[in-house]
Amino acid sequence: xxxxxxxxxxxxxxxxxxxxxxxxxxxxxxxxxxxxxxxxxxxxxxxxxxxxxxxxxxxxxxxxxxxxxxxxxxxxxxxxxxxxxxxxxxxxxxxxxxxxxxxxxxxxxxxxxxxxxxxxxxxxxxxxxxxxxxxxxxxxxxxxxxxxxxxxxxxxxxxxxxxxxxxxxxxxxxxxxxxxxxxxxxxxxxxxxxxxxxxxxxxxxxxxxxxxxxxxxxxxxxxxxxxxxxxxxxxxxxxxxxxxxxxxxxxxxxxxxxxxxxxxxxxxxxxxxxxxxx
Amino acid sequence: xxxxxxxxxxxxxxxxxxxxxxxxxxxxxxxxxxxxxxxxxxxxxxxxxxxxxxxxxxxxxxxxxxxxxxxxxxxxxxxxxxxxxxxxxxxxxxxxxxxxxxxxxxxxxxxxxxxxxxxxxxxxxxxxxxxxxxxxxxxxxxxxxxxxxxxxxxxxxxxxxxxxxxxxxxxxxxxxxxxxxxxxxxxxxxxxxxxxxxxxxxxxxxxxxxxxxxxxxxxxxxxxxxxxxxxxxxxxxxxxxxxxxxxxxxxxxxxxxxxxxxxxxxxxxxxxxxxxxxxxxxxxxxxxxxxxxxxxxxxxxxxxxxxxxx
Numbered sequence: 275x276x277x278x279x280x281x282x283x284x285x286x287x288x289x290x291x292x293x294x295x296x297x298x299x300x301x302x303x304x305x306x307x308x309x310x311x312x313x314x315x316x317x318x319x320x321x322x323x324x325x326x327x328x329x330x331x332x333x334x335x336x337x338x339x340x341x342x343x344x345x346x347x348x349x350x351x352x353x354x355x356x357x358x359x360x361x362x363x364x365x366x367x368x369x370x371x372x373x374x375x376x377x378x379x380x381x382x383x384x385x386x387x388x389x390x391x392x393x394x395x396x397x398x399x400x401x402x403x404x405x406x407x408x409x410x411x412x413x414x415x416x417x418x419x420x421x422x423x424x425x426x427x428x429x430x431x432x433x434x435x436x437x438x439x440x441x442x443x444x445x446x447x448x449x450x451x452x453x454x455x456x457x458x459x460x461x462x463x464x465x466x467x468x469x470x471x472x473x474x475x476x477x478x479x480x481x482x483x484x485x486x487x488x489x490x491x492x493x494x495x496x497x498x499x500x501x502x503x504x505x506x507x508x509x510x511x512x513x514x515x516x517x518x519x520x521x522x523x524x525x526x527x528x529x530x531x532x533x534x535x536x537x538x539x540x541x542x543x544x545x546x547x548x549x550x551x552x
Numbered sequence: 553x554x555x556x557x558x559x560x561x562x563x564x565x566x567x568x569x570x571x572x573x574x575x576x577x578x579x580x581x582x583x584x585x586x587x588x589x590x591x592x593x594x595x596x597x598x599x600x601x602x603x604x605x606x607x608x609x610x611x612x613x614x615x616x617x618x619x620x621x622x623x624x625x626x627x628x629x630x631x632x633x634x635x636x637x638x639x640x641x642x643x644x645x646x647x648x649x650x651x652x653x654x655x656x657x658x659x660x661x662x663x664x665x666x667x668x669x670x671x672x673x674x675x676x677x678x679x680x681x682x683x684x685x686x687x688x689x690x691x692x693x694x695x696x697x698x699x700x701x702x703x704x705x706x707x708x709x710x711x712x713x714x715x716x717x718x719x720x721x722x723x724x725x726x727x728x729x730x731x732x733x734x735x736x737x738x739x740x741x742x743x744x745x746x747x748x749x750x751x752x753x754x755x756x757x758x759x760x761x762x763x764x765x766x767x768x769x770x771x772x773x774x775x776x777x778x779x780x781x782x783x784x785x786x787x788x789x790x791x792x793x794x795x796x797x798x799x800x801x802x803x804x805x806x807x808x809x810x811x812x813x814x815x816x817x818x819x820x821x822x823x824x825x826x827x828x829x830x831x832x833x834x835x836x837x838x839x840x841x842x843x844x845x846x847x848x849x850x851x852x853x854x855x856x857x858x859x860x861x862x
Binding site for chain 1: 578670677681682689819847
């Protein structure tokens with residue numbers, strides 16, 4: 275197609291691409307730069323993209339005053355536990371739906387997917403009552419159980435799609451060799467699905483890492499609060515500490531962005547297959 | 553290819569000779585997922601429906617069956633309708649903007665140009681960022697005094713005084729819509745891009761041979777073929793936008809003067825600030841019903857479109 279393109283079109287495409295890049299990356303670049311600038315510079319009325327003078331004050335405030343690392347720890351525990359549980363439960367379900375002869379499997383898949391469309395605000399009240407009755411408020415357990423159900427539909431859907439691409443001759447051969455059903459999943463299908471497991475795991479991790487509503491409702495102290503709740507509560511008495519907020523944002527977002535960039539091809543493939551294809 | 557050859561056999565009953573207690577295994581393997589979804593998704597919906605018919609309150613400790621009185625109250629509650637309209641407006645505006653801008657981005661990304669990988673990578677940034685962080689970030693970008701957006705607009709001569717973006721009832725909802733569009737459009741574009749790439753190049757080449765101009769091939773070939781993807785992506789986006797909570801709760805808390813109150817933030821406040829779980833459940837059930845209707849209308853339209861295309 276390149277050879278038929280007019281010079282004007284080429285210019286338009288590059289302009290458009292630049293616009294997309296600035297639109298997507300610009301705000302975070304500014305946030306990142308903000309995190310290294312003194313409050314005085316930020317309110318001076320002449321903003322500059324290059325931090326001058328450069329300061330780590332906001333990072334100091336975020337960790338020492340606001341105890342950011344405690345939120346990070348809580349988020350890590352909850353998100354990692356959620357990820358592994360999601361992969362475990364999700365791969366069992368996806369394997370059953372893909373490899374065992376189940377009537378109405380697409381109906382089951384549709385029900386699982388439609389669950390992810392339920393408004394979460396409709397779940398939070400009743401679940402709060404259950405958590406209260408079971409003494410699960412302010413525990414990791416309550417968050418992990420909830421996030422498992424939130425992540426499960428997408429994980430099951432994407433893993434199902436991947437399992438469907440694995441040739442069925444393998445099943446037949448394994449069965450000839452006397453491999454049992456769990457053996458087929460554990461020793462043959464799962465090892466072949468490593469790329470897909472990594473992607474879906476990352477999706478489950480991001481879901482848990484970014485979740486706000488349930489964390490807000492179920493936790494009330496820093497021992498169990500996750501990063502989104504912590505950052506939402508980042509306020510000072512007399513002014514909004516934009517610099518400290520920017521520092522905390524950078525700390526919790528940069529690792530995520532690096533992970534996503536590293537796995538970007540898989541993520542887009544995985545999600546399109548899970549989200550748009552019928 | 554052997555893989556391709558086996559795919560048509562997916563739905564067929566297996567002809568395996570060895571007797572496996574298949575049904576039993578299926579049940580066993582599906583049980584954890586069912587238990588999880590049943591207890592964390594289905595049970596709360598049903599329980600919420602029941603609570604909405606009671607006067608449950610965590611303050612008075614009452615829990616009596618009161619029939620439809622919560623819904624009668626809801627019907628006459630201006631706060632509820634205020635939030636309902638805001639939610640509908642937000643959903644419609646953000647879905648349309650995200651789909652249209654996303655399509656534009658996808659069309660650009662469809663072309664070959666240097667640095668395409670970099671642009672695509674940058675597009676995943678808004679998606680990966682926690683929504684709470686996005687909210688705070690837009691709080692800073694659109695700050696009424698020192699926000700960079702005001703600074704740029706002022707120096708470009710587009711405005712002559714600072715706009716108090718999310719601090720004023722006129723512009724608060726617009727700010728939230730902009731933040732949502734920023735966060736979700738790039739991902740929408742990537743979804744549409746994969747849809748566009750399935751349009752066979754030979755079709756477009758053939759049209760070009762016949763002398764069709766760029767926008768004609770877009771309008772008559774790419775767009776119709778992309779329609780199903782566009783509609784499904786739009787549906788998912790609309791259902792997601794309808795539930796908006798984090799962005800509003802963190803950026804404005806529903807204010808100023810309730811001008812950005814949505815159904816999710818209203819439900820949350822009724823549930824956790826006034827602790828009226830009965831009435832709060834009525835609000836969230838009404839929301840669930842509205843979402844169901846949106847999904848239904850969308851699906852019916854989608855089915856009709858697909859039928860017509862065939």
